[in-house]
Amino acid sequence: xxxxxxxxxxxxxxxxxxxxxxxxxxxxxxxxxxxxxxxxxxxxxxxxxxxxxxxxxxxxxxxxxxxxxxxxxxxxxxxxxxxxxxxxxxxxxxxxxxxxxxxxxxxxxxxxxxxxxxxxxxxxxxxxxxxxxxxxxxxxxxxxxxxxxxxxxxxxxxxxxxxxxxxxxxxxxxxxxxxxxxxxxxxxxxxxxxxxxxxxxxxxxxxxxxxxxxxxxxxxxxxxxxxxxxxxxxxxxxxxxxxxxxxxxxxxxxxxxxxxxxxxxxxxxxxxxxxxxxxxxxxxxxxxxxxxxxxxxxxxxxxxxxxxxxxxxxxxxxxxxxxx
Amino acid sequence: xxxxxxxxxxxxxxxxxxxxxxxxxxxxxxxxxxxxxxxxxxxxxxxxxxxxxxxxxxxxxxxxxxxxxxxxxxxxxxxxxxxxxxxxxxxxxxxxxxxxxxxxxxxxxxxxxxxxxxxxxxxxxxxxxxxxxxxxxxxxxxxxxxxxxxxxxxxxxxxxxxxxxxxxxxxxxxxxxxxxxxxxxxxxxxxxxxxxxxxxxxxxxxxxxxxxxxxxxxxxxxxxxxxxxxxxxxxxxxxxxxxxxxxxxxxxxxxxxxxxxxxxxxxxxxxxxxxxxxxxxxxxxxxxxxxxxxxxxxxxxxxxxxxxxxxxxxxxxxxxxxxxxxx
Numbered sequence: 064x065x066x067x068x069x070x071x072x073x074x075x076x077x078x079x080x081x082x083x084x085x086x087x088x089x090x091x092x093x094x095x096x097x098x099x100x101x102x103x104x105x106x107x108x109x110x111x112x113x114x115x116x117x118x119x120x121x122x123x124x125x126x127x128x129x130x131x132x133x134x135x136x137x138x139x140x141x142x143x144x145x146x147x148x149x150x151x152x153x154x155x156x157x158x159x160x161x162x163x164x165x166x167x168x169x170x171x172x173x174x175x176x177x178x179x180x181x182x183x184x185x186x187x188x189x190x191x192x193x194x195x196x197x198x199x200x201x202x203x204x205x206x207x208x209x210x211x212x213x214x215x216x217x218x219x220x221x222x223x224x225x226x227x228x229x230x231x232x233x234x235x236x237x238x239x240x241x242x243x244x245x246x247x248x249x250x251x252x253x254x255x256x257x258x259x260x261x262x263x264x265x266x267x268x269x270x271x272x273x274x275x276x277x278x279x280x281x282x283x284x285x286x287x288x289x290x291x292x293x294x295x296x297x298x299x300x301x302x303x304x305x306x307x308x309x310x311x312x313x314x315x316x317x318x319x320x321x322x323x324x325x326x327x328x329x330x331x332x333x334x335x336x337x338x339x340x341x342x343x344x345x346x347x348x349x350x351x352x353x354x355x356x357x358x359x360x361x362x363x364x365x366x367x368x369x370x371x372x373x374x375x376x377x378x379x380x381x382x383x384x385x386x387x
Numbered sequence: 388x389x390x391x392x393x394x395x396x397x398x399x400x401x402x403x404x405x406x407x408x409x410x411x412x413x414x415x416x417x418x419x420x421x422x423x424x425x426x427x428x429x430x431x432x433x434x435x436x437x438x439x440x441x442x443x444x445x446x447x448x449x450x451x452x453x454x455x456x457x458x459x460x461x462x463x464x465x466x467x468x469x470x471x472x473x474x475x476x477x478x479x480x481x482x483x484x485x486x487x488x489x490x491x492x493x494x495x496x497x498x499x500x501x502x503x504x505x506x507x508x509x510x511x512x513x514x515x516x517x518x519x520x521x522x523x524x525x526x527x528x529x530x531x532x533x534x535x536x537x538x539x540x541x542x543x544x545x546x547x548x549x550x551x552x553x554x555x556x557x558x559x560x561x562x563x564x565x566x567x568x569x570x571x572x573x574x575x576x577x578x579x580x581x582x583x584x585x586x587x588x589x590x591x592x593x594x595x596x597x598x599x600x601x602x603x604x605x606x607x608x609x610x611x612x613x614x615x616x617x618x619x620x621x622x623x624x625x626x627x628x629x630x631x632x633x634x635x636x637x638x639x640x641x642x643x644x645x646x647x648x649x650x651x652x653x654x655x656x657x658x659x660x661x662x663x664x665x666x667x668x669x670x671x672x673x674x675x676x677x678x679x680x681x682x683x684x685x686x687x688x689x690x691x692x693x694x695x696x697x698x699x700x701x702x703x704x705x706x707x708x709x710x711x712x713x714x
Contacts, residue, residue, distance in 0.1 A: 131511075183693070184646055186454070186511070187636065187640075187646055188689065188692075190685075191685040193685075194630070194684060195681065195682050197681055198680075198683075201679070205676075308678075329504070359523070361526050362522075363519070364515050364519030365523050368515030368518075369516055372513065375512060379504055
């Protein structure tokens with residue numbers, strides 16, 4: 064009985080919830096306005112975009128890969144869709160989302176091809192595509208829009224409304240996120256494909272021997288990650304009504320940190336979906352509270368790095384203790 | 388006959404051909420390109436990058452990857468600028484900076500070796516730590532106003548010639564790296580650790596020590612590059628050297644160094660560096676914006692790894708065929 068309580072208390076999800084509660088208490092002592100409704104809605108909106116990208120990052124990291132192109136890829140999707148909307152102002156928002164999904168999936172597919180078929184280390188392959196995407200972003204921005212950023216006045220109200228409605232007093236974004244997470248909860252934990260992703264991540268040779276087509280599974284994982292940043296890109300454009308050449312810069316680090324805090328091993332093969340959602344929530348609270356607590360934004364990057372490093376070390380400590 | 392030609396094919400030969408081709412194209416399309424003054428003057432802007440490569444080649448051969456390159460360069464430059472703004476004389480600033488860089492490298496190595504975590508993951512995290520600390524220390528300010536005697540080193544020429552003063556470090560570094568990699572026992576150890584750390588450990592090589600030394604040397608070279616960079620551009624901002632990690636890893640891999648470790652040599656890197664520098668300067672003279680260079684470097688990185696993999700595959704096949712014929 065006692066053991067059960069201890070194992071429950073040391074469960075990742077519980078620890079994360081406790082960490083988040085402690086964090087919220089500390090921040091709201093420092094700045095009581097943190098508990099206001101507006102901040103909460105803002106927080107949920109910021110969380111949503113990150114959570115969708117983190118989910119994609121998680122799927123890739125479960126396969127023992129990594130995708131550091133997610134941020135720039137999202138920025139490229141936002142920019143392209145924005146340019147299309149300027150060209151065709153009456154475009155149906157659903158078509159915009161579909162275009163984003165197709166674009167993202169294609170970009171993810173290319174990442175997957177390079178990693179799996181080209182046998183390039185995931186980090187290096189996506190470092191290359193990250194820079195290629197950034198370059199293309201600048202290129203199309205210069206060619207089609209003379210290097211200006213896309214602002215709110217250029218986007219149709221219809222398009223802006225896909226992220227600005229509230230249902231039951233909560234921003235609609237959070238419902239999108241829950242829907243996507245539920246779908247992927249089912250895909251990852253209750254379908255054959257999901258189990259194959261975990262199997263390929265924990266031991267690719269064993270998975271191959273068992274008859275799993277790991278090539279297909281891995282490319283599928285990268286494409287799914289692409290689907291996620293595709294969706295996130297369109298939602299980002301609609302929510303923040305801006306797309307610039309540096310949109311999404313630094314997202315890769317926040318998502319990687321969130322995923323690792325959420326309990327996904329950097330060696331692949333393990334990790335739970337809800338942990339990732341909580342990890343993202345934790346990261347979002349930290350970034351948002353920096354503004355509210357009036358801490359210099361220049362701390363953001365260093366703090367992010369320190370968080371990522373400590374998350375890796377703590378995960379490592381837990382894993383080696385489990386093995387013992 | 389045909390077989391003989393293919394049997395001798397090496398990446399360096401291909402690179403040499405590419406270099407000659409790029410050079411010819413440049414001379415054809417870019418007016419005034421083909422002059423010694425021009426080529427030497429152009430080389431000045433890329434010397435810091437070249438210095439970084441001599442660190443990265445050792446890291447890659449030993450089976451490590453470092454993403455924190457630009458982070459450490461920025462952090463070293465920041466430390467240099469802050470020491471300078473405190474009124475510390477330049478020579479001491481330089482010494483402090485070099486020590487800082489080396490310590491950053493050692494920190495990376497200790498995290499990798501001590502916790503047995505892949506270098507990719509550790510340096511991904513330390514990259515934003517180092518870059519972030521530069522932002523924390525400098526905020527959005529730029530520090531400038533370094534004395535002429537210091538900036539002269541980065542901007543001046545050897546008297547009565549067109550040779551940039553900075554270029555002096557290059558032959559020295561080629562020599563040192565050549566000696567370490569191809570002449571010393573330590574070089575053999577680096578290759579062996581990169582090929583198979585487990586086997587190296589069992590045959591008595593202190594793998595951890597090799598890794599720590601390689602990272603410390605890398606950190607030292609990063610800070611050296613930082614000093615050269617500051618001396619050339621004459622100011623320090625926290626976003627200094629952004630994107631250098633891609634450029635230099637791409638260059639080293641383009642030079643035939645295996646990304647998984649165990650293979651590579653200095654000459655391949657030097658050729659790759661010259662090729663990319665002439666390609667870049669040609670494009671710059673043709674008014675191609677610098678931001679598009681990222682696309683080119685990304686493509687170069689991908690294609691050189693793919694080509695390397697392809698050549699390795701052919702060679703392996705050949706070895707297998709030979710074996711099956713022999714036995």
